[in-house]
Amino acid sequence: MKIAGNDILIQSLINEGVEYIFGYPGGAALHIYDAIFNQKDMQHILVRHEQGATHAADGYARATGKPGVVLVTSGPGATNAITGIATAFMDSIPMVVISGQVQSHLIGTDAFQETDMIGVSRPIVKHSFTVDKQENIAQIVKEAFHVATSGRQGPVVIDVPKDLTNPDELFDFNYPEKANIRSYNPPVKPENHQVSRAVDAILTAERPVIYAGGGTISSNASDELRELNELLDFPVTNTLMGLGVYPGTGKRFLGMLGMHGTYQANMAMHNADLIIAVGARFDDRITNTPEKFAPKAKVIHFDVDHSSVSKIIEADIAVFGQVKDSLKAINNYLSSRKDEINREKLSPWHQQIKEWKEKHGLNHELYKNDSDEYPILPQAAVQHIYQESEGKAFVTSDVGQHQMFAAQYYHFDEPRKWINSGGLGTMGFGLPSAMGVKLAYPEEEVICITGEGSIQMCIQELSTCSQYKLPIKIFNINNLALGMVKQWQDMNYDGRHSSISYEDSLPDFVGLAESYGHVGIKITKNSELKEGIAKALAIKDKLVFVDIYVDPNEHVYPMLVAPNGSLKDMWLGKGEKT
Amino acid sequence: MIQRKLTLVMENKPGALARVVGLFHQRGYNIDSLHVDPIEDFEPFRFIEDELGIKFQVGEVSRLTIRTTVGDKLMRQILRQINKLIDVIAVSDDESTYLKGILRNENLL
Numbered sequence: 066m067k068i069a070g071n072d073i074l075i076q077s078l079i080n081e082g083v084e085y086i087f088g089y090p091g092g093a094a095l096h097i098y099d100a101i102f103n104q105k106d107m108q109h110i111l112v113r114h115e116q117g118a119t120h121a122a123d124g125y126a127r128a129t130g131k132p133g134v135v136l137v138t139s140g141p142g143a144t145n146a147i148t149g150i151a152t153a154f155m156d157s158i159p160m161v162v163i164s165g166q167v168q169s170h171l172i173g174t175d176a177f178q179e180t181d182m183i184g185v186s187r188p189i190v191k192h193s194f195t196v197d198k199q200e201n202i203a204q205i206v207k208e209a210f211h212v213a214t215s216g217r218q219g220p221v222v223i224d225v226p227k228d229l230t231n232p233d234e235l236f237d238f239n240y241p242e243k244a245n246i247r248s249y250n251p252p253v254k255p256e257n258h259q260v261s262r263a264v265d266a267i268l269t270a271e272r273p274v275i276y277a278g279g280g281t282i283s284s285n286a287s288d289e290l291r292e293l294n295e296l297l298d299f300p301v302t303n304t305l306m307g308l309g310v311y312p313g314t315g316k317r318f319l320g321m322l323g324m325h326g327t328y329q330a331n332m333a334m335h336n337a338d339l340i341i342a343v344g345a346r347f348d349d350r351i352t353n354t355p356e357k358f359a360p361k362a363k364v365i366h367f368d369v370d371h372s373s374v375s376k377i378i379e380a381d382i383a384v385f386g387q388v389k390d391s392l393k394a395i396n397n398y399l400s401s402r403k404d405e406i407n408r409e410k411l412s413p414w415h416q417q418i419k420e421w422k423e424k425h426g427l428n429h430e431l432y433k434n435d436s437d438e439y440p441i442l443p444q445a446a447v448q449h450i451y452q453e454s455e456g457k458a459f460v461t462s463d464v465g466q467h468q469m470f471a472a473q474y475y476h477f478d479e480p481r482k483w484i485n486s487g488g489l490g491t492m493g494f495g496l497p498s499a500m501g502v503k504l505a506y507p508e509e510e511v512i513c514i515t516g517e518g519s520i521q522m523c524i525q526e527l528s529t530c531s532q533y534k535l536p537i538k539i540f541n542i543n544n545l546a547l548g549m550v551k552q553w554q555d556m557n558y559d560g561r562h563s564s565i566s567y568e569d570s571l572p573d574f575v576g577l578a579e580s581y582g583h584v585g586i587k588i589t590k591n592s593e594l595k596e597g598i599a600k601a602l603a604i605k606d607k608l609v610f611v612d613i614y615v616d617p618n619e620h621v622y623p624m625l626v627a628p629n630g631s632l633k634d635m636w637l638g639k640g641e642k643t
Numbered sequence: 644m645i646q647r648k649l650t651l652v653m654e655n656k657p658g659a660l661a662r663v664v665g666l667f668h669q670r671g672y673n674i675d676s677l678h679v680d681p682i683e684d685f686e687p688f689r690f691i692e693d694e695l696g697i698k699f700q701v702g703e704v705s706r707l708t709i710r711t712t713v714g715d716k717l718m719r720q721i722l723r724q725i726n727k728l729i730d731v732i733a734v735s736d737d738e739s740t741y742l743k744g745i746l747r748n749e750n751l752l
């Protein structure tokens with residue numbers, strides 16, 4: 066059968082099993098949109114801004130593990146997608162972005178809506194392809210999906226000149242079974258000598274910590290991690306990206322580590338004699354000053370990406386490969402040396418951690434205060450959301466204090482349930498990513514915990530939610546300010562609040578939500594909190610926007626002391642330091 | 644810091660060179676000099692063909708030489724970052740070679 070370039074492209078996506086494509090049409094993409102019109106196997110979701118398309122595809126990818134797919138037109142369509150591509154790149158999320166391009170013969174002439182998308186996106190993609198002729202479209206799509214979803218995953222751009230999707234020129238279409246990229250060969254299985262060295266170190270450790278990050282989730286290695294922990298009974302901490310990979314309510318869970326990590330997690334890392342880094346990359350939000358990081362620890366680093374290992378913290382033992390395969394190998398080998406595992410040896414360490422936790426751990430009972438004498442604490446709002454959703458929801462978030470409170474007080478027992486922009490820290494991510502999650506899992510509760518600053522960065526997607534009937538629950542932790550910036554100004558600039566408030570110009574969020582056909586609920590008092598949240602969650606068929614007015618003066622603690630601090634240097638409250 | 648020479652064998656595809664050069668800027672490394680030629684004599688690169696089970700055709704691959712002045716640790720990072728670029732088949736410095744993800748402790752190029 067002979068078909069045209071536009072159909073080859075769409076049929077290739079269908080062959081890849083794509084269910085949803087998030088996009089926005091325009092001149093250079095019109096042939097492609099015509100091919101979408103003519104099929105029924107894949108649904109196009111029309112967003113209101115291309116940034117929304119990329120975040121929605123990203124949310125879909127994070128929740129399902131399958132690549133998110135985006136279609137945008139050339140020029141402004143392509144550049145609007147950049148923030149979302151960068152967001153996916155920083156968190157190693159598989160995504161395929163198809164951008165229309167001006168006709169081949171116009172490239173380089175500053176044609177209408179011409180942008181060098183390959184050039185603009187180069188530093189924020191794993192790889193990119195320019196379609197050179199129709200006969201290569203299927204192969205390029207195959208390769209793009211292979212690259213996006215293998216090794217260390219990431220976004221891939223395919224730039225498609227308009228003439229190559231012309232419906233009048235027909236070609237043979239056979240979707241290739243395999244991508245053959247001879248110059249690409251990401252590691253899969255670890256080498257035996259690396260595994261045995263790692264196990265030797267594990268068996269002699271007295272103060273070990275397992276530090277697991279987003280790579281463990283990408284690799285679907287949560288079961289293997291839990292198995293490892295069952296064998297060893299080591300304490301486990303997760304990065305912001307790793308939450309849920311080890312149960313948040315698990316016995317050995319220390320909580321999140323790093324900038325706003327728990328006291329016990331940061332203290333355990335600082336005092337450890339062995340750090341087992343699993344799919345985590347020692348980002349500066351984790352290490353604080355690298356020279357002062359965990360001075361007594363030996364480091365074992367499991368990663369699929371050679372360039373992540375010993376980039377910031379020198380690894381004593383590196384185990385390269387898909388984290389899942391590496392952990393399997395470790396678990397197997399450990400099981401064969403089971404009699405050498407000495408759990409008793411760890412009891413002083415567990416005792417020490419317990420003491421740290423009792424001394425300065427997070428207060429998980431804040432929600433019990435329902436006095437209207439005091440303003441609502443943002444932490445209590447999150448605790449109520451956690452209680453009322455029984456800890457089972459998918460939770461997306463934006464960036465700021467609300468995000469950190471969500472990470473600290475919503476306990477994720479499963480991977481892929483906490484969806485947030487960790488690496489790039491993209492405000493505006495929360496709502497569109499929740500759309501992607503809800504489309505993937507229509508029966509599941511999908512919550513977006515956001516701030517009144519962040520939500521306004523992609524608020525237009527409320528319209529998309531109404532078009533596709535996506536009953537997401539949005540909890541706006543409204544502190545009337547860019548709270549996280551304000552916190553830094555309080556702590557580092559003597560409280561000079563430069564450009565962090567909106568005076569009286571915030572919209573009436575309830576009225577705004579209602580104007581899109583959604584339900585709005587406003588909560589201003591502690592006594593309304595539990596009931597208001599429960600009411601929102603009980604509405605199953607509508608999007609509910611819950612605007613929660615919280616204490617505008619609250620800060621996120623603990624907070625690492627910077628610059629020049631180590632992981633044991635933390636602010637524990639206003640004016641209170643370790 | 645001393646000047647070092649890096650040698651790459653990479654696919655002669657559009658955009659491939661820009662990715663290598665872009666990487667230096669992106670990661671804050673400096674390029675002292677750069678030289679690129681299509682590979683015509685495949686003899687010195689037969690081991691790559693054998694290793695990867697492929698056959699190079701004329702015009703398909705280029706050899707790139709870059710000189711840069713950096714310390715040891717950064718050199719290792721640069722090699723690893725270049726190795727990650729999809730179009731790069733092999734990259735070496737004076738002491739080591741990455742041949743599609745596999746590290747050898749000698750300069751094979």
Ligand SMILES: Cc1ncc(C[n+]2csc(CCOP(=O)(O)OP(=O)(O)O)c2C)c(N)n1
Binds near residue numbers: 463491516520546
């Ligand atoms: C797109 C973007 N611009 C700027 C920032 C810097 N920034 C980080 S947190 C923050 C404040 C966010 O305010 P809000 O969403 O109200 O959250 P809050 O901290 O008040 O909970 C800002 C401006 C960012 N992360 N992303």
Ligand SMILES: [Mg+2]
Binds near residue numbers: 465518543
């Ligand atoms: Mg705010």
